[in-house]
Amino acid sequence: MKKFVALGDSFTEGVGDADPVRPNQVRGWADRVAEVLCAEGEWEYANLAVRGKKIGQVINQQLDQALALAPDLVSIYAGGNDILRPKADLDALMRGYAGMVRRFSEAGSTVLLFTGFDTVDSPLFSKTRPRTAIYNEKVREIADEYGALIADYWRWREFSDLRYWAPDRLHMNELGHTLMASKVLDVLGAGQITKENWSAKIQQPSLPELAVNSRGEKLKQELGWAREHLAPWIKRRLTGTSSGDSLSAKYPDYIRLTAGAN
Template structure:
């Protein structure tokens, strides 16, 4: 069972055959689990969701399906809002994790990505650090497993990121899937060797662009990605408002699933 926002929905890993036209690391993990063991998979994550929305819109539905294993990552969209009260939000987050723990689910929580090298999002780094410490405290309190995105420095490579600069691309999602399977293996939840079943395409060479080409890319990015994001913030809308969960009920997911 996967809960959360665009990170877990799979935004950036485009696949027109999938619901919402996205694959993503959670699908990739599920493909391995379903192929290698007696697993089924559900994914309730929808892009743009904040912590409160994940709690209100996904928690009860997930608990009703009695998951053996649940992954939760929410908070990135809250961190981007300076006025959001992280302490209050993380109290709700803890309550969500506690309900899964009381139900007997194994729980995987994610720390937030370190934006130290991001010109656009580096100012959110202190809030992400606070969020991460809260996640670690919650994990300690309820026996959850940590998938430590903050410490996985290879994700700082821009070749793992989509053109919107906010989401991982297919290479990033493939690497994340391998990382999550490795965490599950070291915790004895799955076979330790299953992470090797994620195909890792070779990274492309770094692009060498002229100053003019870089400027054109910056202007194109601002028009196609930054401006719509700012407009949604100003109008109180979300990119996920018209979308529903990719897999609201359990399925046995295969590479050819759609």
């Protein structure tokens, strides 16, 4: 039996891909990948990711637990919440990140890493683009040193389409997570972790037509977004709280995940 463990923050937990019958009420790309792995091969799956976690928290709260699970494949994506904090020391944080990858590599796990998304088209997050570029170069250096696979989110320009994003504009929606699952399976297939055609098992829904809104409708949408999503996000930053403070990992132990409810 092969084992897949996913570590990280909201991206890997699956925020934006709502599913009320699942733990934490989200599905996400990692669950979708695991569904294919479990259906097509002898795989088990655990997901330790929790929204809001920064690199140091992933290291302190998820690393040892994941190592104890002795995974054949481990995915790691953390750093987005650090990048949003301009005073974070990325060089120091990425040294810790590299240490995490080293420990999995020494334990015999195949490691899958992600570059950060290019926020060039985002009015709110475009200022973080230079920090994300530095983060990405560090990720590539770490991957080169330890032979890790890379899911190159930065270069996947399809995700610039707003139809792949949730109303909060910070997380992918169901369509985005579904596309990401297909992309990840392509990376795993190219790395000979899975069969090359397993990405075809992900059924990608058709994109809806782009809405054409008047200036007044757009302003109303912007005000609604600011009230519903931006203001709570700013409040959490000011108070030092996180949307994941009361949450636990979705799947802390191995399961055989199916496309239905688990």
